[in-house]
Amino acid sequence: MSASRPLHAAFVAAAAAYPDRTAVVEPGRASITYAGLERLSDRLRDHLLVCGVRPGDRVGIYMRKSIDAVAAIYGILKAGAAYVPVDPGAPPARNAYIMSNCAVHSVLVEARVAERFRAELEALGAAVPLLETGECGGGEALSALLEALDSAGPAPVAENVWPGADALAYILYTSGSTGKPKGVMLSHENAVSFVDWCSETFSPTHTDRFSSHAPFHFDLSILDIHVALKHGAALVLIGEEAGKDPQNLARLIAAERISIWYSAPSILALLAQFGKLARDNYPHLRTVLFAGEVFAVKHLRTLCELLPDPRYYNLYGPTETNVCTYYEVLPPVPPERTAPYPIGKVCSHLEGRVVDEYGAEVARGAEGELCISGRGVMQGYWALPEQSARGFFASADGRRWYRTGDIVVEAEDGNFTYRGRRDRMVKRRGYRVELGEIEAGLYRHPQVEEAAVVAVSDEEAGVKITAFLSCKEQRALSLIEIKRFCAENLPLYMIPDRFAWHAGLPKTSTDKIDYQRLKEMA
Amino acid sequence: MEKLVERKEELKAAVKEFILREFLPGEAAENLTDDVQLISGGILDSIATLKLVMYFEERYGITLEAHEVDREHLDTVHDIVELLAAKQ
Missing domain, CATH: 3.30.300.30 (ANL, C-terminal domain)
Structure with a gap:
């Protein structure tokens, strides 16, 4: 249904429709309007183009979660490049490996880590220009960098670049079995088809306030950032230290009037056990989404008892497909239930089938590996043609199917239940x-x-x-x-x-x- | 002064007993010395640390501040006892 468009196009449209609404919030610190974020990302685009960024290039983001980092994402996309976000807390050697592995054009990096990062890049023999910023927050560090670049000669105002639906929008690195991270390549079409499925399923509006709990190098952030900013909603950035203090996080959810929450179950389990959720009211919280691992039923039950009003969705999917199945959990969770909830049905922009070890479809009710086909499925792993080939098989009609490695069973009602892994990953x-x-x-x-x-x-x-x-x-x-x-x-x-x-x-x-x-x- | 020393010994015994029971089942008590690194030594992860904090908050009717729930304040039995003693 969705027309082919760049991942940033919906944000650009929202910025035109809601220029004065709040786009991104750093709680207790700063916020930026849609017009402000549009301007900041436009200026970065212009400078990246002057620096020689071309369609198809990769640009790294080595910044803490901030307004600056969100602006960087859109600036890079608008320049026609793919963004490569890394964990700002990971060892600089790992981040240097990632940036050199996908041969980034340049990296936006905070000065506090720049020196060690540069040394690690040099050790790998990678000559990568670094665009150094001060400590990120409020968009000020990126603004200051752009000011400094302007003083050397202002960049001419350019148009947004549209490199095509199959061009990469971002690369996310995940743990590889060999011990080296591998880059999952996702195109504009991959991302847009997922974002549009979210719109259809969760009906967000410009009055919503999304949590941004996952770090930007996790695929959960794709929903947070690109769905929120497509609809004119506010994106509330939540720091990494939130998990250390569940009570404070509970207060933040109430005070920031979060309406759509999305995170791994582990943080929700902490909130249920230690957040003293009963102390506050959460009238705005309407949707709770979780993904990334099995939610222990015991803690999900407690959460639903403490917060009975929102709708709860179990989302499932590897980074390679982003979310590919979903299941609505209807509270209350029965006291006798111990089995985890199903991962549900395949999202409407994708197709699923369950196959045996030879790739033949199994009968409903039999165990098999879940395979996914469709517009949301990654192109492959960066510079790993053999692993990419092993990740897929082609059906008789020529379609390519991604092997998730997850063993599932389809129930009578069409919902899938997760049974375990084909390999040794948990x-x-x-x-x-x-x-x-x-x-x-x-x-x-x-x-x-x-x-x-x-x-x-x-x-x-x-x-x-x-x-x-x-x-x-x-x-x-x-x-x-x-x-x-x-x-x-x-x-x-x-x-x-x-x-x-x-x-x-x-x-x-x-x-x-x-x-x-x-x-x-x- | 003597009272405080006595109090700290009591606290230490309680802290060690709790850690051994909850997070080091089967470990010999003498191996858990006052300076074993708990958080940086992989014994207390974030959830275990919260459990420990909740337990002693309830047991002694005290409140730890969010910034105190970290490696700097809770990494050894000695650190934990000092923090708990200061709260009483």
Whole structure:
């Protein structure tokens, strides 16, 4: 239904329709109107074009979540380039790898990290021009950068560039099984078809106020930013530290009159348990969306009891397709229910089918891998033709289907239920975690003889990760020692919940570690 | 002065007991010394830290400020005891 258009076009139209409305809010600090955001992103476009950015180029964003970063996104899109957002809190070496991997034209980067970042880029032999800003916030850092560039010679006012529906709009890097992040390439058409599906399904208006909880390098941010700013709504930026203080976050949701909330379930579980939600009223909150992992039913039940009025939607989809199925949870959650809710039906801009290991469709009710086809599906992984090819199969009618790697079952009513992974990836607090990466980390300990990591679903935590270890010496390491070792070698969200020491790990008849047996033991 | 020292010993025992029971089941008590790093050592993640805070807030009827719920204030048994003692 949606005509082919650039991802930024709906924002440009909203800015013309609602110039004086608030576009983006940094709570307690600053806000910017639609006209202001339009101007700021136009000026960045003009300078990027002067710097030589051409359609199809990539431009990196290494900035904290801020009005400046939102303006950067639209400035880059308007210049006809794709934006590549990275985690401002990640090690500069990782971000340098990403920027050099997709050969960005230039990077907008905050000065506080610029020096280390430049050194890491040089170590990789990548010569990338850096556009340095001060500490981002309120749009002032980007404004100051543009002022400085203007003083060297103002950029002529240009038109927005439309590189075509198949041109890349952004690249999001996710955890790769090899240990190197891989870049998921999404085009304007991919993004616009998803944004339009959101419009159809959630009917946002210019009076809505969207939360922006996910960081901009997560695909949840695509809904937040581009759906909110398509409709003239306000986008309320929520800082990373929100999870540390659920009570404060609850007050913020009330005070900022958030009407559409979207996040991973883990933060909602924290709000339900520790947010003292009963202290405030949330009359504006009409829609609660969650995605990224299974929502433990126990906490979802508590949340629905505390906040019975909004509509709740379980959204599902890998970064490669963005949201591809959705399910409305109707409160109350029955007290006897322990099974997670279904992931639901395939979104209207996509098609789904469930296939066996040979790619043949399975009968309804049988387990199989969910595959997705349609306008929202990524083009592939940046510079990884083999992995991209493995990610797809073609059906007899020539359509390409993305293999999600997720095993599902279709129920009589057409809703899909998530059963697990085909491979060894799990989701934890919204992060993709490859179990093999944890094992590789554990093997780095000199005393570890064997390491095998399994994940089992858990009502409380969603998923519990257990590490089975055998030791080269008699004395098993203490829990404190092994946890400290993990904290030094793995991201915190990868540290196993439980450690079990055995004299030797159980083996199959071919002398491989018996994961099935370990799962039963966990 | 003596009272305060006694009080801190009580607090320390309570904090250690709670951490061992909730987050280090099976660990020998003597391994949890006053200076074991809890947050940076991977023992307390963000949810565990909140659970610990909620438990002691309720047990002692005190309130910790949001900025206190971090590595700087809660990374060791020693830090936790000092913070709890200052609140009483």
